Amino acid sequence: MTTTGTETIDWRNCQPVELTDILRHSSEAFYEHGFHGTTVRDIAARVGVTVPALYYHHENKEAILVAVLGAAIADLQVRGEAAIADAGDDPVQQMANLVESVTLHLTVRARLAALDSEYRYLSADARMPYAEVRKANELLTRSVIDRGVEAGVFHVDDTAEATRALLGMLQAIPRWYVDSGPLTPADVATRYVGLSLALLGATPRKD
Incomplete structure (x- = not known):
């Protein structure tokens, strides 16, 4: 210490990273299907929101990956x-x-x-x-x-x-x-x- x-x-004391619901579901999708294999519609469906609601929080799929990677490191x-x-x-x-x-x-x-x-x-x-x-x-x-x-x-x-x-x-x-x-x-x-x-x-x- x-x-x-x-x-x-x-x-x-390395704790799991706390993510928003959007980032958590996005990270799971990226892990399972890769960045290119994941669509914004896929993420929205996992989160249980509409695509426009998703864009309210993140500009696009790239911005979501940036946020996930930033949180991880x-x-x-x-x-x-x-x-x-x-x-x-x-x-x-x-x-x-x-x-x-x-x-x-x-x-x-x-x-x-x-x-x-x-x-x-x-x-x-x-x-x-x-x-x-x-x-x-x-x-x-x-x-x-x-x-x-x-x-x-x-x-x-x-x-x-x-x-x-x-x-x-x-x-x-x-x-x-x-x-x-x-x-x-x-x-x-x-x-x-x-x-x-x-x-x-x-x-x-x-x-």
């Missing part, structure tokens, strides 16, 4: 920063905490997180704010890897490539994780912390 200013952030960076801060000056623990934080997000919010790939269907202007948040999270991860390499505890030839590989591995989690399966979010986090540190060439700590 980390205190930032007057706010205390319990980064391990809203606290990811601040939780990641809190996780890193909790680790002190140790890059290995920083990475362990960061991966745990991200993995909890990708499992607890798996169906929402899986929609990340749909952002490529947004127009350039609509995509930009979300892309900037994604990039900020990528740079946060790379900053920890850079510190680990400088400290001699991570062993990779290219930190940018290592960052992409690590994030690519994590981003695949929502495509297979189901909360009815045998693994809890904490179980997945423990496994992926180990995989991530191994990818970075970190020496396992002895208890």
Whole structure:
């Protein structure tokens, strides 16, 4: 748990995202049928409103996806920063905490997180704010890897490539994780912390 200013952030306490009825039903439709496979009429029928009523709240289908994606990723960076801060000056623990934080997000919010790939269907202007948040999270991860390499505890030839590989591995989690399966979010986090540190060439700590 980390205190930032007057706010205390319990980064391990990853709660499901609260959405309006429109965004909840839209996210379910996008998850089941994809952005292009979902129509505004489909969403309106799920919500139980008319199409004009839907347009009263959101300009179009693209605006709905923007709102869903924004809600999904809203606290990811601040939780990641809190996780890193909790680790002190140790890059290995920083990475362990960061991966745990991200993995909890990708499992607890798996169906929402899986929609990340749909952002490529947004127009350039609509995509930009979300892309900037994604990039900020990528740079946060790379900053920890850079510190680990400088400290001699991570062993990779290219930190940018290592960052992409690590994030690519994590981003695949929502495509297979189901909360009815045998693994809890904490179980997945423990496994992926180990995989991530191994990818970075970190020496396992002895208890």
